[in-house]
Amino acid sequence: MKNQTYNSILISKGTSRLRRLVSFFTRSGFFLITSIAIFAVFLIILFVAKDALPFFHLRGIGEFFTSIRWYPASEPPEFGVLPIIFGSILVTFLSTLISVPLALFSAFSLSDILPFSVRQVVKPIIEIIAAIPSVAYGFFALVIFAPFLQRSGGHLLGVGVWMIGVPVFGVIIIILGQTISGKFISSHSKISEFIIYSVLIIPAFFILYKLFKTFSAIKVESGTNAFNVSIILAIMALPTIVSVAEDALFAAGREIREGSYALGATRAETLLRVVVPAVKSGIFAAVILGIMRALGETMVVWMASGNASQIPDPIYNIMEPIRTLTATIAGDMGEADHVTGSARYHVLFAMALFLLIFSFTGNIITEWIMSRSRKKWGN
Amino acid sequence: MKKITILFFILVLTFSTISLGANQKIVIDGSTTVGPIAKAFAEYYMALNKDVNISVSESGSGNGAKSLINNKCDIADMSRFMKKSEFKAAIDNGISPVAHVVALDGLPILVHPSNPVQGLTLEQVRNMYMGIIRNWKEVGGPDKKIILISRDTNSGTYETFSKLIMKRAKIFKKCEYVGSNGAVKGRVQNTNNAIGYAGLGFVDRTVKALKVNGIYPSKKTVTSGKYPIARPLFMFTNGYPKMGSHLYNFIRIYMTKKGQEIVKRIGFVPVTAY
Numbered sequence: 271m272k273n274q275t276y277n278s279i280l281i282s283k284g285t286s287r288l289r290r291l292v293s294f295f296t297r298s299g300f301f302l303i304t305s306i307a308i309f310a311v312f313l314i315i316l317f318v319a320k321d322a323l324p325f326f327h328l329r330g331i332g333e334f335f336t337s338i339r340w341y342p343a344s345e346p347p348e349f350g351v352l353p354i355i356f357g358s359i360l361v362t363f364l365s366t367l368i369s370v371p372l373a374l375f376s377a378f379s380l381s382d383i384l385p386f387s388v389r390q391v392v393k394p395i396i397e398i399i400a401a402i403p404s405v406a407y408g409f410f411a412l413v414i415f416a417p418f419l420q421r422s423g424g425h426l427l428g429v430g431v432w433m434i435g436v437p438v439f440g441v442i443i444i445i446l447g448q449t450i451s452g453k454f455i456s457s458h459s460k461i462s463e464f465i466i467y468s469v470l471i472i473p474a475f476f477i478l479y480k481l482f483k484t485f486s487a488i489k490v491e492s493g494t495n496a497f498n499v500s501i502i503l504a505i506m507a508l509p510t511i512v513s514v515a516e517d518a519l520f521a522a523g524r525e526i527r528e529g530s531y532a533l534g535a536t537r538a539e540t541l542l543r544v545v546v547p548a549v550k551s552g553i554f555a556a557v558i559l560g561i562m563r564a565l566g567e568t569m570v571v572w573m574a575s576g577n578a579s580q581i582p583d584p585i586y587n588i589m590e591p592i593r594t595l596t597a598t599i600a601g602d603m604g605e606a607d608h609v610t611g612s613a614r615y616h617v618l619f620a621m622a623l624f625l626l627i628f629s630f631t632g633n634i635i636t637e638w639i640m641s642r643s644r645k646k647w648g649n
Numbered sequence: 650m651k652k653i654t655i656l657f658f659i660l661v662l663t664f665s666t667i668s669l670g671a672n673q674k675i676v677i678d679g680s681t682t683v684g685p686i687a688k689a690f691a692e693y694y695m696a697l698n699k700d701v702n703i704s705v706s707e708s709g710s711g712n713g714a715k716s717l718i719n720n721k722c723d724i725a726d727m728s729r730f731m732k733k734s735e736f737k738a739a740i741d742n743g744i745s746p747v748a749h750v751v752a753l754d755g756l757p758i759l760v761h762p763s764n765p766v767q768g769l770t771l772e773q774v775r776n777m778y779m780g781i782i783r784n785w786k787e788v789g790g791p792d793k794k795i796i797l798i799s800r801d802t803n804s805g806t807y808e809t810f811s812k813l814i815m816k817r818a819k820i821f822k823k824c825e826y827v828g829s830n831g832a833v834k835g836r837v838q839n840t841n842n843a844i845g846y847a848g849l850g851f852v853d854r855t856v857k858a859l860k861v862n863g864i865y866p867s868k869k870t871v872t873s874g875k876y877p878i879a880r881p882l883f884m885f886t887n888g889y890p891k892m893g894s895h896l897y898n899f900i901r902i903y904m905t906k907k908g909q910e911i912v913k914r915i916g917f918v919p920v921t922a923y
Contacts, residue, residue: 341804341819344813412832417839492796492840494825573666577801591749593824601801601828 316396316483324625325616326351334620340579340593342602342614349617353581355624357496357592361571364500364588365507365564372504372555377556380512381519382527382541390561393516400509404569411502412573416493423490423589433480444471459574488589494576496588502570507560514559517611519545519553558636562629565596572597595621673895675703679713680724682805682848683882686752689911690902691790692894699893705820710805717885722730725885728754746885747848751903752917755849755871755879756810756856759837766790768860771877775814776784777844781823783843788877797824798836798845806830808847846878850916871918882917 289399326334329349337350380389396542419426445465490497546553566568576591577598583590599618677687684707691703705726708716713725714735719742731739731746739746758774760766766788770775776782777795784790799820800807811817827833830847837845838855849866854856857864860878870876890896902908907920 339819339822343807344819345817411837413839415834420840491842492825494836573826573832578823591823593826596688601826602803614898 308396312461318619318626322395323615325613325620328613328616334617337487338581349613350579351595351617351621351624353579354593354598356581357575357579358594358596358625359566360496360588361503361564361575361591362561362593363501364496365516366501366557366561368500368504369511369564370562373508373556373560374515376508376551377515377519377553378541378546380516382537382545389400389516393513396509396512401515404506404567407502407506407568407572408573411498411570412494415498418494419490419493420499422495424486424488427488428486429479431482431485435481436557439474439478443467443474443545446470472547482610486643488541490589492576492589492591494574495590496568496575496592499571499575499592500553500588502574503564503567505566506570507563511556512561514556518549518556521550521552522549539638554636554640558633561632565625565629568596568600572600587600589593599625664899669746669903673701674697675701675724675899676722677703677705677718677724677726677884678708678716678722678881679724680728680805681707681708681803681917682728682754683726683751683884685915686882686903686917687724687884688838688840688913689915690899690908693907693911694899696896698898703757703899709803710808714885715740715744718744720744723886724900727883727885728880730809731885744887746887747889749884749886749903750881750902750920751884752882752912752922753871753879754809754882755876756806756846757811757849757852757866757867758861758878759845759852759856761841761843761848761857762857763838763841764790764857767861770861770862771814772872774844774861775816775818775856778815778820779818780823791842793842796820796840796843798840798843799824799826799832800846801826801828801829806846806848810878813878813880837847848916849918861888868913868918872921879918881920 288503323563333349336352337348338353339350340354341348350612380392384392389503447463447470450466453464526548527540527543530544535544571594574596575594577593579598580589580590582588597619602618618645620647675691677691680688684705687705691705695701695703702886707726710727711727713722713727714731716722717725718735718739720769725746736746740796748889758769764785772908773782773788777788778797778799782788783793783795785795797820799829800810811820825836830851833847834851836857836907837843849868852866864870865874866876866878871879882885884900885894886900890900896922909921
């Protein structure tokens with residue numbers, strides 16, 4: 271309705287006073303609607319900060335960031351949030367490590383490699399995955415995936431070693447083989463190449479086998495741990511990243527690709543050197559969305575991360591239960607006493623504020639990087 | 650336009666019938682542990698008395714006490730007894746809290762059915778949760794690390810555990826926290842080396858309850874007070890309710906046969922002397 275009035279006003283330029291008035295109000299109406307969203311975010315930050323600052327007033331800043339002891343319900347309470355911050359960052363990092371390469375490769379293949387008909391079928395399915403509520407993922411993680419990890423987590427890791435190792439080592443071997451044969455052997459005979467590759471493949475295979483053995487021997491004591499949650503979060507972030515990145519790649523259009531082919535570029539060159547740089551900001555946005563999904567997810571981590579407020583020992587042991595900021599905020603809200611304004615109540619807001627600032631800084635930094643790269647690329 | 654007018658009239662009518670019919674209102678606030686009992690009682694009582702409206706909120710024992718002190722509720726559900734400071738605040742506000750024990754609650758220590766350990770002492774349980782005993786072989790079990798499962802620090806169940814077993818000592822950092830009694834049971838079911846605790850209603854053949862200090866947790870041992878990890882569950886009112894009033898009838902449900910069945914169904918132990 272409003273849009274129509276707006277258009278009709280724009281079309282008839284010889285305006286009466288009334289029409290100008292209507293135009294003014296419609297414009298301001300739209301402006302107000304737009305500002306509501308921004309205003310809401312602003313208010314959220316304001317109110318979170320309002321309830322967060324009393325915590326630092328009560329307990330100081332040092333304990334929050336440096337202590338590793340989180341005992342909010344004890345007498346006297348301790349509020350060391352460091353392990354919880356660590357847990358959030360660990361889980362986000364791991365899930366990003368898993369989801370981003372997978373998602374970007376799927377987006378590339380959907381937009382530029384697989385036939386169009388496949389994309390038309392697969393894309394909607396991926397988008398449906400995004401609509402699965404997180405509590406369903408959490409239930410799966412807790413009831414199915416955690417016991418599975420306890421039973422055969424080592425085997426899963428072993429399979430994972432092969433799945434990641436084979437392509438990675440393959441690429442390394444090809445690159446190494448090419449450089450070696452290019453540098454030291456002037457004549458590209460088939461036999462010399464064969465020898466070089468087999469010399470490279472055999473140790474690679476041994477390394478992989480050793481890794482496979484070590485990882486297979488790992489016994490997962492508790493299935494609700496950082497690894498479990500990271501895998502589930504990665505799966506949850508996948509559809510978001512794939513969908514947004516693929517949209518960006520698709521929106522680059524036929525012309526840019528045809529232009530590239532016309533200049534004699536191969537398909538790989540077109541994709542990696544022409545299309546991806548052109549839609550870099552879109553891909554960046556997709557990745558950021560995925561990371562934020564993992565960082566902000568609450569239900570899955572509350573159900574399946576174990577919620578033990580510890581920094582794993584050793585620090586890279588991802589098979590240990592951890593606790594995240596979001597899960598702590600959700601889980602501790604009920605009993606935290608907001609009437610008397612206890613530290614236990616305000617600490618949750620302090621954590622929320624930290625989470626907000628953390629994701630905000632992340633967003634701003636990526637914006638900055640993107641604007642810099644835009645300048646460099648001139649678009 | 651017409652539709653809206655009709656809708657408006659319907660709304661007005663419903664609200665007026667509600668306000669006419671429910672001339673009695675009982676407000677209940679407090680513990681999340683006692684909450685289910687209060688809710689089930691409220692459902693039962695409202696079905697019998699259409700003119701009573703009972704609202705039950707679960708904001709924790711502390712908040713329940715606070716609402717009673719400020720005269721914001723008629724009944725405060727509490728999974729612990731009122732603190733002295735709360736009593737004092739109540740008297741200062743002209744409220745005299747009266748405790749009604751509506752049910753008893755026991756906390757069985759749960760392990761996986763395959764675990765050969767049959768019983769522990771309170772001290773052993775405490776040492777496990779403090780991280781002093783880290784392996785099942787130290788208490789006669791297999792050579793396996795102990796996986797500690799606890800309720801979240803938010804729950805009355807945790808409060809009881811931390812008071813009766815931990816004696817307020819701090820729980821080991823590797824302990825895992827889950828959000829419900831059902832989740833504790835689920836984790837113990839699926840994890841061979843886990844130990845956890847939950848309400849008495851959660852014990853069945855998929856998890857094994859341990860003897861504590863030689864006493865197996867059951868309705869009988871909880872009622873008699875032999876089982877060491879047990880507690881009474883309270884409802885507090887302002888003075889004893891006027892006899893014959895709805896509040897009086899409501900607070901006495903736990904004494905009736907039906908009330909005891911409800912308590913049993915939710916997984917707590919009814920207060921009986923037989």
